Amino acid sequence: xxxxxxxxxxxxxxxxxxxxxxxxxxxxxxxxxxxxxxxxxxxxxxxxxxxxxxxxxxxxxxxxxxxxxxxxxxxxxxxxxxxxxxxxxxxxxxxxxxxxxxxxxxxxxxxxxxxxxxxxxxxxxxxxxxxxxxxxxxxxxxxxxxxxxxxxxxxxxxxxxxxxxxxxxxxxxxxxxxxxxxxxxxxxxxxxxxxxxxxxxxxxxxxxxxxxxxxxxxxxxxxxxxxxxxxxxxxxxxxxxxxxxxxxxxxxxxxxxxxxxxxxxxxxxxxxxxxxxxxxxxxxxxxxxxxxxxxxxxxxxxxxxxxxxxxxxxxxxx
Amino acid sequence: xxxxxxxxxxxxxxxxxxxxxxxxxxxxxxxxxxxxxxxxxxxxxxxxxxxxxxxxxxxxxxxxxxxxxxxxxxxxxxxxxxxxxxxxxxxxxxxxxxxxxxxxxxxxxxxxxxxxxxxxxxxxxxxxxxxxxxxxxx
Numbered sequence: 001x002x003x004x005x006x007x008x009x010x011x012x013x014x015x016x017x018x019x020x021x022x023x024x025x026x027x028x029x030x031x032x033x034x035x036x037x038x039x040x041x042x043x044x045x046x047x048x049x050x051x052x053x054x055x056x057x058x059x060x061x062x063x064x065x066x067x068x069x070x071x072x073x074x075x076x077x078x079x080x081x082x083x084x085x086x087x088x089x090x091x092x093x094x095x096x097x098x099x100x101x102x103x104x105x106x107x108x109x110x111x112x113x114x115x116x117x118x119x120x121x122x123x124x125x126x127x128x129x130x131x132x133x134x135x136x137x138x139x140x141x142x143x144x145x146x147x148x149x150x151x152x153x154x155x156x157x158x159x160x161x162x163x164x165x166x167x168x169x170x171x172x173x174x175x176x177x178x179x180x181x182x183x184x185x186x187x188x189x190x191x192x193x194x195x196x197x198x199x200x201x202x203x204x205x206x207x208x209x210x211x212x213x214x215x216x217x218x219x220x221x222x223x224x225x226x227x228x229x230x231x232x233x234x235x236x237x238x239x240x241x242x243x244x245x246x247x248x249x250x251x252x253x254x255x256x257x258x259x260x261x262x263x264x265x266x267x268x269x270x271x272x273x274x275x276x277x278x279x280x281x282x283x284x285x286x287x288x289x290x291x292x293x294x295x296x297x298x299x300x301x302x303x304x305x306x307x308x309x310x311x312x313x314x315x316x317x318x
Numbered sequence: 319x320x321x322x323x324x325x326x327x328x329x330x331x332x333x334x335x336x337x338x339x340x341x342x343x344x345x346x347x348x349x350x351x352x353x354x355x356x357x358x359x360x361x362x363x364x365x366x367x368x369x370x371x372x373x374x375x376x377x378x379x380x381x382x383x384x385x386x387x388x389x390x391x392x393x394x395x396x397x398x399x400x401x402x403x404x405x406x407x408x409x410x411x412x413x414x415x416x417x418x419x420x421x422x423x424x425x426x427x428x429x430x431x432x433x434x435x436x437x438x439x440x441x442x443x444x445x446x447x448x449x450x451x452x453x454x455x456x
Contacts, residue, residue, distance in 0.1 A: 042370030046356070084377040092407060096348075099341035099413055106334035109326040113333055113421070114433065121440050128447050139376065178432065249337075250440065253414040257447035260408060263388040264377035267403035268369055271352040278345070 042268070049079060050272035053093070057280020062287060062296045067277045068094030068220025068252075070300065073150045073307035081269055083139055083146075087218030088265040089273045091131075091256045094220030096274045097281060098249035109184045110242035115197070115235065118178050120247045122204050123211030124254035130215025131258035144315025146217050150308030153223045154301050160227050165193065168234035174200040184239060197233040206232060207247075215255035220248055329424045329433070336420040340413040344406075351406030360399040369400075389450040415444050 053067075056074065060067045072090040076083050105111040134142060171181065181196040197203070206228045214221035222244045229240035259265050326334070354360055364384045372380050381388055387395075387404045395401045422437035446452075 042366055043356070045370065081373050082376050082380075085373060088377070092410070096341075096345070096410060099337065099344065099410070103334045103338035103341065106326060106330050106337070109330070111330075113327075113330045117433065117436050117440060121436055121443065124440065124443050124447075128443070128452070132452065135377065249414055250418075250444075253411055254444055254447045256411045257444070257450075258452070260404075260411060261389050261450040262377050263381040263386045265404070265407055266369060266373060266386075267352060267355060267400065267407060268366065269373065270407055271348055271403065274345075275349060275352075 045079065046268060046272050049075070049269065050276040052078070053273045053276025054280040054283075057277040057282075058284040058287065059280075059296060059300060060277075061281045061284025067097050067281065068218065069150075069153060069223050070304070071273065071277070072218055073146065073311055074303065075273070076146075077307055077310050081266075083142060084135065084259075084262075084264040085266050085269050087134060088256075088259040089270040090218035090220070091215075091252050091259055092265060092270045093273050093277045094218075094248055095252040095256055096278060098220075098245050098252065100278060101245050102249050105242040105245055108242075109182070110238050111246040112180070112182050112235075112239060112243050113246070114178060115180050115182075115229070115233075115239075116243050116246040116250070118180060118200075119203060119207045119229075120250035123207040123214075123247060123251045126208045126211035127215035127251045127255040128258055130212035130217075131255040132215075133212075134216035134218070135258065135262050135264060140315050140317060142217070142315075143311050147308045147311030147313075147315055149213060149217060149219070150304055150311060153219075154304040154308060156223060156227065157297070157301050157304070161231070162237055163230060164237050165195075166230065166234040166236070168196050168198050170198065171196040172198045172200050182239070184236070186236075186238070193236055195234075195236050195239060197235055199232055199234070203228055203233045211251050211254075214248075214251055215258070218255070218259070220252065222248060329421050329428070329430075332424045333417050333421045336417045337413070340416050341410075344410040344413050347406045347409055348403075351403040355399040355403035358399060360397060360402060362400045363395050363398040364400060366400075412448065415441060415448070418444070 052075070053071070056070050057067055060070050068090045071093050072086055075081070075089070076086040079086070081089075102111065106113065175181070175197045178200070180200070181194075183192045183194050185191075186193045206224075210221045210224040210228065213219070213224070222241075225244035225247055226237075226240045229235045229243055230237050233240075235243065256265070355362070356366065358366075364386060368384060369380075369386075372383055375383070380386060387401055392401045392404060396405055418437050418441045422434055422441060425434040425437055
């Protein structure tokens with residue numbers, strides 16, 4: 001019975017995705033930067049945003065991506081909100097998700113506080129500057145760079161390798177000074193996994209760049225945090241994913257304050273998005289074992305590419 | 319240091335505990351604040367219709383048109399529904415600062431100098447961002 005329900009949900013999500021693709025390229029979507037017609041009541045947009053964020057939450061979990069990275073390009077294409085408010089809401093969506101997921105990940109010992117704090121300190125400073133830059137630059141420049149970034153993220157998702165348990169021959173000096181190491185229980189192997197990291201200075205530099213981009217585009221940054229933790233620093237994949245969520249909660253907080261102070265967070269847009277996305281991720285987590293995650297991932301990458309190219313076209317005024 | 323066993327250390331557990339309660343309360347406050355706003359249970363500083371007719375404008379343009387909350391100027395108007403809803407989002411953004419303060423205290427008690435400094439520096443960065451010294455106004 002449960003399996004049949006899962007199938008029904010999956011079909012519903014799948015049915016919605018081509019619609020999204022169509023809408024991304026529709027005339028209405030292209031007119032998003034223009035003053036919208038006023039005949040649609042505000043509450044219809046708010047309810048539509050809630051429902052849309054709900055489905056986005058399901059798809060995000062099933063595809064294994066953060067909600068923020070899907071939210072900003074797709075909502076800015078489909079809804080009549082200015083990109084400033086979509087990015088502000090995107091940051092709040094990513095922040096709320098990270099806050100609610102953070103506690104269990106820390107309790108299980110998957111997220112590592114010391115690894116996160118060391119990287120987040122530098123990343124949060126750059127995310128403030130990223131947010132300031134994002135709100136200061138003209139919209140078409142942000143559209144263009146957002147589009148390029150989204151296409152880049154889609155390519156990373158397509159090509160990036162993952163390493164369950166990377167080899168770290170010896171920890172570097174800085175990680176030893178910072179005591180960044182740990183042990184977690186790997187359920188699939190029924191044993192403790194001892195891990196340490198290397199190339200810490202390189203990781204710190206990369207987090208400067210990641211923080212800046214996260215703040216600038218309001219994307220969240222799991223797509224970049226995880227490969228850096230996993231492939232550059234050599235943390236196990238599960239530790240990388242969990243610690244990434246935790247770093248997000250700190251870096252997005254820093255950038256969110258800039259958006260709040262600039263008046264770029266509208267409750268009418270941010271709250272339905274947060275609520276819809278959080279409900280959706282809970283449902284998505286239940287569906288995770290019942291749907292073909294690989295097919296959903298391909299669809300999400302395709303959607304990201306479409307949304308990315310759309311943003312690039314918008315950036316060029318096409 | 320008690321990193322070398324499979325259970326999370328004390329600082330991590332304290333952070334998790336504070337985060338759980340702060341974020342659970344946060345979600346409740348955000349939803350409640352929004353309900354007060356959209357069901358117009360309190361007066362509004364800017365009508366919902368007015369915001370909705372202008373949300374295609376940039377943040378700078380919209381804020382020139384209407385007195386929407388920026389910086390900390392909104393605090394005195396908190397008994398307006400729209401400001402209350404905005405304040406609930408501000409609370410959510412402050413959640414991490416509360417967790418970091420708690421964990422800085424744990425590190426201090428454990429005499430872990432490096433991480434006391436890192437946690438306090440992180441608090442300073444976030445408080446600096448929250449202060450609006452940079453970023454507020456247009």
